[in-house]
Amino acid sequence: MSTRIAFLKGHGTENDFVIVPDPENAVDLPPAAVAALCDRRAGIGGDGLLHVVRSAAHPEARSMADRAEWFMDYRNGDGSIAEMCGNGVRVFARYLQRAGHAAEGDLAVATRAGVKTVHIAKDGDITVGMGRALLPEGDVTVSVGERDWPARNVSMGNPHAVAFVDDLADAGTLFTPPPFSPPSAYPDGVNVEFVVDRGPRHVAMRVHERGAGETRSCGTGACAVAVAAARRDGVDPRVTGLPVTYTVDLPGGTLVITERPDGEIEMTGPAVIVAEGAVEAEWLESALG
């Protein structure tokens, strides 16, 4: 790598990202480069990385290019690939707006979990059509130390295990991924959410993210939690014909999640760009060893 690489830093409810604009997919980002950029001490720091590429220029997104000009090539902070990132897609849209690639209103974004429609509102918040949740049957258990809880298996394109607990402190330090069983439940790993009630249609959560550790927020996790809470509360908009909205408090802020009668889920929250700069090529080369 011989040139400096432009980057920005942004966050959505304090789920933070290194943003690498690369319309023609010319920047090589192997997992070690992503992990170095996301390193909070030796790099820029982030829970994940948003590689901003034109769909037509990326082999994983070419088939979506007629519906979405831009592809969110999302990576976790450890360099692994994930299907979807709910906070990330809002920050991705904010970057496109700031760069003049998108205006207020609706924007289609290609992701590994399909094309998502993002609405950039005048008031600053961004709403994302997150698609439908899948809730495969089957008993899953997550544990912390000696304690374990039944968990609801929810897919938002990426995997989640949602456990309702008495106190968010029950989740402990979350320095390591909470073990789950059976091991076959999540062959590719899982994001684990611990949830408490705050009031009617109002919950709070902590999350241990696959590939990142405990984060201050997770958008797909908040959607999984809202759907799991609704089913636990006996509410299914596909049956009642009425939308249901949950407010989800996270350590880094609040997200509002609505499930519509057709099962489509909308998530609304903030997205902020905080800085921009350039990565020294020599530093990145030395970080790659």
Ligand SMILES: N[C@@H](CCC[C@H](N)C(=O)O)C(=O)O
């Ligand atoms: N923070 C994200 C989720 C990022 C991906 C996740 N760690 C995974 O591996 O599935 C969000 O806001 O949804």
